[in-house]
Amino acid sequence: MAAIAYLVPGVGLPDEELERRERIANDLVADDVTVLEAGEGPLSIESAVEEEWSSVGIMRMVADHEADYDAFLIGCFGDPGLAAARELTDTPVVGPAAASFHTAAQVGDRFACITILEKTRPFTRRLVEEYGLGDRLASVPVVDAPVLEIDHDSEALVEEMIAAGRTAVEDDDAEALVPGCMSLSFMQVHDRIAAELGVPFIDPVTIGLETAGTWARHGLTHSRVAYPPANRSKLDGLLGARSAADD
Numbered sequence: 622m623a624a625i626a627y628l629v630p631g632v633g634l635p636d637e638e639l640e641r642r643e644r645i646a647n648d649l650v651a652d653d654v655t656v657l658e659a660g661e662g663p664l665s666i667e668s669a670v671e672e673e674w675s676s677v678g679i680m681r682m683v684a685d686h687e688a689d690y691d692a693f694l695i696g697c698f699g700d701p702g703l704a705a706a707r708e709l710t711d712t713p714v715v716g717p718a719a720a721s722f723h724t725a726a727q728v729g730d731r732f733a734c735i736t737i738l739e740k741t742r743p744f745t746r747r748l749v750e751e752y753g754l755g756d757r758l759a760s761v762p763v764v765d766a767p768v769l770e771i772d773h774d775s776e777a778l779v780e781e782m783i784a785a786g787r788t789a790v791e792d793d794d795a796e797a798l799v800p801g802c803m804s805l806s807f808m809q810v811h812d813r814i815a816a817e818l819g820v821p822f823i824d825p826v827t828i829g830l831e832t833a834g835t836w837a838r839h840g841l842t843h844s845r846v847a848y849p850p851a852n853r854s855k856l857d858g859l860l861g862a863r864s865a866a867d868d
Contacts, residue, residue: 623652623837625830626689628682629696630675633664633769641773642696642807649827652834656696657682665768666697667741676702677859680709684860687712691837694829698803699748707848713836714843717806717829721799722754724828728821729796731759733789735782736801737766745801759795762788764805771804779810786818797821 627646629639643656659678663671679702683693692713695703700716707714725732736745742761749758762785766778782800789795797820800806806825815822836842853860 623691623834624689625650625652625654625692625694625833625837626682626686627654627656627694627696627830628679629656629658630678630701631659631662631664631666631671631697634658645807645809646826646830650830650834652830652837654830655690657686666699666701667738667768669744672697672699672701672744676705678702680705680859683709683712683714692833694833696803698801698806698825699744704848705851707843708851709853711842711845713833713841715829715833715836717803717825718748718801719752720828720832721823721825722749722752725797725799725821725823726754726757728823731757731793731795732797732799732823733760733762733786733793733795734758734799734801735762735764735785735789735805737764737768737771737805739763739765741801760789760793761801762786766802766805768802768804771802771808773804773808775808778805779808779813782810783814783817786814786820786822790818790820795820797823799823800825 639656639658646654659682662675662678666672666675683706687710694715698718700718703716734745736742742763745761749755764781764785786798811822811824
């Protein structure tokens with residue numbers, strides 16, 4: 622059994638929601654999942670500015686807890702701080718978007734990513750391109766659901782996702798769907814939507830956790846050629862005394 626830390630950037634989730642996510646995560650996989658919150662950063666991540674800000678908390682959590690866990694999963698679909706976190710540790714660090722997009726590209730030739738706001742659509746497209754899958758992206762439909770307003774029991778939001786997914790499948794030739802937000806993923810309605818639309822509806826929570834656990838159990842981590850170790854002697858302002866102790 623691997624010990625996985627689910628890293629929540631920012632400060633926008635109340636304690637009860639953090640506890641709910643930890644409970645769901647542990648029900649989904651056989652590994653031991655702990656939800657950690659950064660305690661600093663934005664309330665939610667819906668822009669490049671907020672993503673960059675939240676990366677600081679991700680880096681600090683990885684540096685503080687690298688000896689405590691077998692793998693990390695970034696708890697935001699935009700994968701903030703993924704490359705930087707990998708430079709800071711030999712412990713596997715997984716991004717849910719990277720894991721979900723590559724899974725979607727295996728179960729279908731073209732996939733759509735359902736995003737939460739019109740303004741997050743360009744960011745989603747850039748993320749898919751960054752992972753080398755731009756030619757596999759069918760569309761980026763929007764459900765108009767700001768992170769802080771997402772109601773996990775909302776039947777109306779489920780119907781919006783179904784409608785957006787149906788358009789992507791019928792009009793854009795999508796053969797698989799990915800919800801581009803961890804709050805949407807934690808609604809845990811992927812099986813229902815998949816059955817309704819007849820195509821795989823990827824669950825980033827499950828795929829991300831399973832990827833992290835698989836890497837940990839098989840001794841696999843990111844390449845040090847692709848992600849050279851950061852020079853911690855230069856990071857006192859970011860990591861504090863920790864960088865000096867690690868020299």
